[in-house]
Amino acid sequence: MTHTTDTVMPQEQKGFVDYHSIVQRFGTLAIFLVLVAVATWWSDSFLTRGNLLNVLRQVASTAGIMAVGMLFVILTRGIDLSVGSVMALGSVLTGYFCAMLGYGTGATIFLVLLCGAACGLVTGGFIAYLRLPSFVMSLAMMAVARGLSLIISEGRPIPLSDAGAAFSSFGSGFVLGIPQPVILMFAIYIAGGVVLNFTRFGRVITAIGSNEEAVRLSGIAVPRYIVAVYVISGLLAGLAGIIAASRTGVGSAQVGIGAELNVIAAVVIGGASLMGGKGGVINTLLGALVMGIITNIMNLAGVPGYHQQVYMGAIIVVAMLLQYSTGSLKR
Amino acid sequence: MVTELANLKSISKSFGGIHALRSVNFDVRPGEVHALLGENGAGKSTLMRVLGGEIIPSQGEVVINGKRTELRDPRDARALGIVVIHQELALAPDLSVAENIFLGELPTLISRFSLRRRAKQLIDRLGFDIDPGRLVGTLSVAHQQVVEIAKALSQDIKIIVFDEPTAVLGAQDAMKLHQIIRGLRDRGVGIVYISHRLDEVFDIADRMTVMKDGETVGTVATTDVKIDDIIRMMVGRPIANMFPERSQRTIGAELLNVKKLNAGRMVRDVSFSVRAGEIVGLGGLIGSGRTEVARAIFGADPLDSGTISLKGKALKLKSPRDAVKAGIGLVPEDRKEHGVVIDKPIRVNATMARMSSVVNALGFLKPALERTDVTALGKSLRLKASSIDAPVSSLSGGNQQKVVLAKWFHAGGDVIILDEPTRGVDVGAKAEIYALINKLAEDGKAVLVISSEHQELFGLCDRVLAMGQGQIRGELTPSNYSEENLLGLSMMGGARASNQGSQV
Secondary structure (H helix, E strand, O other): OOOOOOOOOHHHHHHHHHHHHHHHHHHHHHHHHHHHHHHHOOOOOOHHHHHHHHHHHHHHHHHHHHHHHHHHHHHHHOOOOOOOHHHHHHHHHHHHHHHOOOOHHHHHHHHHHHHHHHHHHHHHHHHHHHHOOHHHHHHHHHHHHHHHHHHHHHOOOOEOHHOOOHHHHHHOOOOOOOOHHHHHHHOOOOOOHHHHHEOOOOOOHHHHHHHHHHHHOOOOOHHHHHHHHHHHHHHHHHHHHHHHHHHHHHHHHOOOOOHHHHHHHHHHHOOOOOOOOOHHHHHHHHHHHHHHHHHHHHOOOOOOOHHHHHHHHHEEEEEEEHHHHHHHOOO | OOOOOOOEEEEEEEEEEEEEEEEEEEEEEEOOOEEEEOOOOOOOHHHHHHHHOOOOOOOEEEEEEOOEOOOOOOOOOHHOOOOEEEOOOOOOOOHHHHHHHHHHHHOOOOHHHHHHHHHHHHHHHHHOOOOOOHHHHHOOHHHHHHHHHHHHHHOOOOEEEEEEEHHHHHHHHHHHHHHHHHHHHHOEEEEEEOOHHHHHHHOOEEEEEEEEEOOOEEEHHHHHOOHHHHHHHHHHHHHHHOOOOOOOOOOOOOOEEEEEEOOOOEEEEEEEEEEEOOOOEEOOOOOHHHHHHHHHHHHOOOOOOEEEEEEEEEEOOOOOHHHHOOOEEEEEOHHHHOOOOOOOOOHHOHHHHHHHHHHHHEEOOHHHHHHHHHHHHHHHHOOOOOOOOOOOHHOOOHHHHEEEHHHHHHHHHHEEEEOOOOOOOOOHHHHHHHHHHHHHHHHHEEEEEEEOHHHHHHHHHHEEEEEEEEEEEEEOOOOEEEEEEEEHHHHHOOOOOOOOOOOO
């Protein structure tokens, strides 16, 4: 189809679109590389094996894994504010199933993931079939899941100690010298990338975010796909809860408070559009790593915890300006 | 010698590769009605956008009151007393009539009482009775238009442009509007009047300018010409050439049958059928329920009652998905919002209605197969694009529409419904789209075409159903195709409402 003499493409826009897509594709990578350079210059201990693995494990057990689910949700032009609370529920349920009910590791993991997915099913069901705004519905689930985790744990941490060592290895163990949660995180990103780029599911959710009505009028069952992304998000939040419980040795309703904001920040720093339809897994991983490195630098520099939040907010704004300064010109 | 209020001198404008205007000359004098005529896509609205400051021309000059002026945005034009009333009205639906009328000059503290009183005076002066406190969104389109005119008159105007004002108005309201226009003319306002209704143009205009394919064919005084002369100027070449030959199709068995369809207020007791290889038109005024019929058949809106059958089998359509599965396709009226996912590649859009053909059992895409399929499809549809990976947004209107058509060619259903298939498409691409629609029918599909361009329906369709107020009011066959017959049937009340001959 390249044989035509009259090119239909408006010339003045063509160059710009290319420029824009380059920034979109590599903007996060640039931010990431700059940060790595700054961190290396700042602290001799940054570029050491121990510290890097530490950063990765930190990322994996906080925003990293959940960011894949959030990316899927955001691609459909939705938002899932409940992930932090579902993570807490996952943490509490891990303690509940294995320590209080005495279930085995496999059964516990399976049941917790199931509960996380169930939370997503409820959130997604209301959004897809009853047309509730995702912001409101996931806000409601945020309250419900946090409440449930407080009820189940009676507000106290549930120690996993009597359930044996199997669980602690899940969050703290190493395979070939790499922390298990990090391996799990990479596996999830690879799976997420495959799903997003090479399957019908990935194509449809991206298209839904761009123009839901056009997808519906092409005969695609849009609600099912929308439910599915929230189920994935809930499931990964449950998984994050298991990792948290296993690393700390207790199931606690206090984990994941405010985590949803870090997760959303990671996805957005990764260049995904909150208006849906744009975003990818590699950039999301870079976004999560950027967040992790910023925290790490501040820790290495001895910035007090309360101050860190202020700097983090400011740095997110700068990162976003770099992403959007070009994007906003397009519209 | 009269000094012109506005003089547009050799204006050119191109969008991408398409020349919308080619050195067009147009002027408006005080106290005259200057009609601007031409087919859809001839460039009339674009020219008026130049006058209204919405488009900056690529070449040419705009002279207002004898002074060369650059209109950078609509506010510049407003400041000079130029108002353009578009077909798509620019009102805020959630504000009241009064607030809309005075939107540009709302005081910091809004006194509803005085605002509404002033609004009422303006509307009364126009001879209409509209409550200034009502929300504009709840008004009929005709009354919204009155609000738009009142809004224009709330300021001091020198030139006012009406872009097909009577297309949505009933006969009585149209007469009232003409009175308003004559009143403005007598006050020395220059009026540009765009309309497809030649009889009313001859009734009201002092001069006429005919445009075609982005150029002016000529400007004449109404007293010097007859309707036939104007039609010849507008058409230029025989319209029939644009349309494919009807005779090559063989019409087969009945595919789609719709019986006693009711859906909301706009679809009432609609029954008709379409056979394989047949192109049936759905005509009538905008707002007569044509789009609603299409959406109901496609499962996009719920049915209240009635049956839709395909090949004799009754369908239960709860969603577009059911319709697509059954083999029905829809090319929607609003291409950008409903037809395509505009920022996604051509390839993705073209296979969207039958993705099963490009994925394996596990849901993994088969990119190589998709590429070959879409490339072949693009070739057969004569799609002009830099690559099948280009986003649909990079294409011209006509080629975007071809992507929508490609989607349904790829889906391969039995019935295809096209709602305003050539809206916003330039003349050359139009003929190609007509050929593609014809090809769908040649392939043995049942085709239903909705269009506001009557010539398009007559040129393309084997028969045309006339709709009015949600009902099918009658049927035209090629022997009695004429604009009057179609509008007559469409606008006729109960007298000939019997559903003559629409069921085979």
